[in-house]
Every structure is written in structure tokens, then in C-alpha cells.
Amino acid sequence: MAVMRMGYMHVRVTDLAEAKEHYANTVGLYQTLEQDGRVYYKGWDEWDHHSIVIEEGGVGYVKCGFKCERPEDIADIEAKATVYGYPVERMVAGENPEVGDGIRVTLASGHQVEFYSHMTSYGLEVGTHNPDAFPRHMVGIGAPRLDHALLWVNDVAGIERFFMDCVGMYPTERVVTSLDDDAKTLATWLTLGESNHDIALLEAPENKIHHFAFEMRSWDDILKAADIFAMDDVPIDIGPTRHGITRGTTIYFFDPSGNRNETFAGGYRCFRDRPMVTWTADQLGKAIFYHSRELNERFLTVAT
Amino acid sequence: MPRLTVASDGVVVELREDETILEGLHRHGYAYRTGCRRGGCAICKVDVVSGEVRYTRPVADTVLSDAERQSGVCLSCRAVPVSDTTISLREETLRCVNPLLALYATSH
Numbered sequence: 189m190a191v192m193r194m195g196y197m198h199v200r201v202t203d204l205a206e207a208k209e210h211y212a213n214t215v216g217l218y219q220t221l222e223q224d225g226r227v228y229y230k231g232w233d234e235w236d237h238h239s240i241v242i243e244e245g246g247v248g249y250v251k252c253g254f255k256c257e258r259p260e261d262i263a264d265i266e267a268k269a270t271v272y273g274y275p276v277e278r279m280v281a282g283e284n285p286e287v288g289d290g291i292r293v294t295l296a297s298g299h300q301v302e303f304y305s306h307m308t309s310y311g312l313e314v315g316t317h318n319p320d321a322f323p324r325h326m327v328g329i330g331a332p333r334l335d336h337a338l339l340w341v342n343d344v345a346g347i348e349r350f351f352m353d354c355v356g357m358y359p360t361e362r363v364v365t366s367l368d369d370d371a372k373t374l375a376t377w378l379t380l381g382e383s384n385h386d387i388a389l390l391e392a393p394e395n396k397i398h399h400f401a402f403e404m405r406s407w408d409d410i411l412k413a414a415d416i417f418a419m420d421d422v423p424i425d426i427g428p429t430r431h432g433i434t435r436g437t438t439i440y441f442f443d444p445s446g447n448r449n450e451t452f453a454g455g456y457r458c459f460r461d462r463p464m465v466t467w468t469a470d471q472l473g474k475a476i477f478y479h480s481r482e483l484n485e486r487f488l489t490v491a492t
Numbered sequence: 493m494p495r496l497t498v499a500s501d502g503v504v505v506e507l508r509e510d511e512t513i514l515e516g517l518h519r520h521g522y523a524y525r526t527g528c529r530r531g532g533c534a535i536c537k538v539d540v541v542s543g544e545v546r547y548t549r550p551v552a553d554t555v556l557s558d559a560e561r562q563s564g565v566c567l568s569c570r571a572v573p574v575s576d577t578t579i580s581l582r583e584e585t586l587r588c589v590n591p592l593l594a595l596y597a598t599s600h
Contacts, residue, residue: 202531202550246552247532423529445552446532490527490535 191265191355194386195255195307196284197337197400198241199447199492200248206444207242214420215402215449216328220310221285228285231402232314232323233332236307237286240334247445248492249397252337253287253302254355254386262303266291268354281306295350297341297395303355328420329413331402335452336385338399340392340491347389348376360385360458361433361465363472374469377433384434384455396491399440401450407437413451414439425486432478433467440487447492494573498522499541501586505597510548513538513568513579521593522586531555531570540564543577 201207208227211217217229220238225245228238236255243250256262269276275294279302281287288306295301313323322330341347351357357378364371377385390398404410410428417424417439425448427439436455442448467475473482494507496516507516514526514536527533534555545566556567568579588594 200552202552206549246554248552248554425528442528442530442532444530446528446530446555448528485525486527486533486535490533492528492532 190257190261191254191303191357191380192257193255193380193383194252194334194336195236195304196239196241196253197334198243198250198252199397199400200246200250201242201244201443201445201447202247203444204242204244207244210420210422210443211240211242212327214328214416214422216326216330218313223285230310231331231333232326233312234334235309235312237310238307241284247447249299249339251292251300251302252400253284253290253304254380255307256303256305259289259305262290262305265293265303265354269293269350272350272354274350274354279304293350295341295347296343297339297347299339299341299395329402329404329409329416329451331451332405333403335383335401335403335450336387337397337401338388338390340394340396340398341389342392342395344373344376344389344391348373348378351378351387356380357386358460359464360462361467363433363467363469363475365469367466367468379458382457382459384436384458390488392488392491394491397447398491399448399450401452404451404453406453410437410439410451410453417441425490426477426484429480430478432471432475433465435478445492448490494543495576496573497576497578498581498586499578500580503586507573510572513545513566513571513573513577517586519593520597521588521590521595523589524581524586525584526569529569531567534567536568537565538568538579538581540566540571541578541580544574545571545577546574548572 221228226243229240277292279290279292281289286308287304290304292302314320359376361377363375375390377388380386414428423442425440430437434455437453439451497504505520527535
């Protein structure tokens, strides 16, 4: 089974014009389509048609999609998810512009997650023949690609099990109530392969999205991103700093509708035989914000 | 210009035209618990005791329901007082994080 990556994140925004300014000119994504009140974007190092979809009206999560390597992978997940007991429906090519046939699974939290194996290739500005290292005229922070998302869910253990058993992920790190055998998992970081995490889940009273993250390539890029956010009056939640979990460097910030975004750089490579890291809840401050070692007043209380 | 009173803390500030409650209090050196500051997370809700506010940007129904609006709840990062307004914070107190501004801020 081969699910390759989180391919797209689709969120609502209260004001499309302000959101377009943010995602195009601050985050520096390429707009590839605007249709039916939705705008589609890709990062400069993404070749598929889109990785971010914004839709006017409201705020928060609509759905996300994971790209599979082959159609057979979708059928495999469909069979396993059905046995697991999560509602599965088929989606046909074109339901999402430029996306092929697939399935839509509704998690116990109500979050809809789609699986597909085809999206129209848009290509890279640098091309694939003797390419330059990056586009010459990048805009804003020039985010290369969508990296991962963190969802607030009401059943971390059950949904983690779905992503492990039906999607083929494995956890790289967990936050647990204690080191006792009967400890409860409060949060988990799950990966499909060698990236540090493709999706993370946090136990919460509401089913929402905490953030979605753009991959940056270095701490220097993170620092420059913070400079751009200052210039563009982007509200920063926290950072630049480092996470204890994943060791990644980060800024959390908000889009003009209040959806939390992240720039994420670094984090170690993972393999399926890597020992899982466990954090106890009493060390959550250090786990999330490694330098300050305490949570700010927003991390566990604000989501859309 | 509207005058904003925080009844729970006895603080009174003069607002500028089209200034939100949050902007006005920040400009006078005061802070309280806020989240996204862009109308999405609902954590900065306060109760309007008297006066009237309006919204210059759309606010999602899932963030602030009609019932809440009618019962005097407002989203302080987006709500712009249109007349002298008195609010009350919920389960917290205003923190003066910039005493210089608290002393010297002006509305013009």
C-alpha cells in the first residue's frame, strides 16, 4: 500500500479577497484556478495542480486529501475503512477540479478525508530539464509545499488506529498521560514514510483544525518568513522557535480569517523501525515549545 | 469618538474612528486573552453591557451566532463600537502590559 503524502488541504475563509492576498502574496503560493467561489493554489516545489483550496464563507476545515500511488491503493483503503467502520463514499473525477476518482472517508470526528491517485500535473516553474535551484522571482515567504496538518479530534486513539491500519501510517511521537500501561494518548504524530509527520491528532473537546503547515527548507527561511509576516501585519501565534516534538523549527501564524498556518523546517528523517518517542503530559510545554518550555494561552484553546 | 469602558476592570479609553475594541485597548497598553485576532477562533468574546457595535468585516456564524449577537456577545477583535460602549470581560481581568501607553495614549 502506498499513500504518498497529504496532497491538499481545503479550508473556509470569511473574506476571499483578503485570503487571496495572504496565500498568494504573503505565503507566496501560485494561484492555479478560481472557480465557484474557490481558489486553488500550489507551492513552487509542487507539481500537482493544487495543494491548498480556500472557499469563501465561514472559517475552518472543509476536508483534506491524501495522494495514493496507484488506483489499487484507493480500493485497498476503501475495503479496510469499511471494515473499520468509518463511512466511505466514492467520489468521481472532476468533483474536485483536476482530481481523479477516489474515496471520501468520514472519521469518527466528522472530518472528511479524501484519497485519490490522480491530479493534473501543473509542473514546476523551474522545470524538470536542467532546472535552476528555485524560481527567480519568488513572492512573500515563497513556501515550497504543503507539509502536514494537526486536527483537533474527540478520539485520538481510534482515529490514530484508522490511519495506521487503513492508511499505512506509523506514529513517530506521542504525548501520553503517563508512562503507565493504561495511559491515555493525548496526541500523536503520524507519518507515511520518511517525513516527520504527515498528520497529527490532538485530543480536544471539538472537532476542528488546529493548523496546516508549509514546509520551509531552513531556519534562515523561517526567520525570513517571520520578517515578511511583520511587514504584512500577519498575526503571529508563536515563533520563530523550535518544537521539542519533531525537533522542527516553526512559526505559527494566522491567515486573515483566523485559520492557523505554520511554517515548518527540519525535523529528523523517519523509518518504520525508528523507536517511537514518548512525551509525558507534564512535559507538554517543552514538547511543543522547546525554548520557552511553556504553552502559550492559545495553543490548546484556539482552533477553527 | 466612542468611549469604551471595561466595566469589569474600571478602565476607560477613547477609541478612534473604525477602531475595534481589541485595537483600542492594545493602543492604550492593555492586553487580555486573544487568539487569532482575525475573527476566526472566538476566544476574545466579551459581553456588551451597554452601547452598540458593528462589524466592518464578515464574521462566521460558527464563530458568533445570531443568538449570541442578540444577547449582547461580541467578538472583540472585530467589533467596532459605534457609540459609547461598556463591555465586561469573561472570567479574566485586563492586564496593563504597556504602562506608558496607558498613561500617554491619545485618541488622535
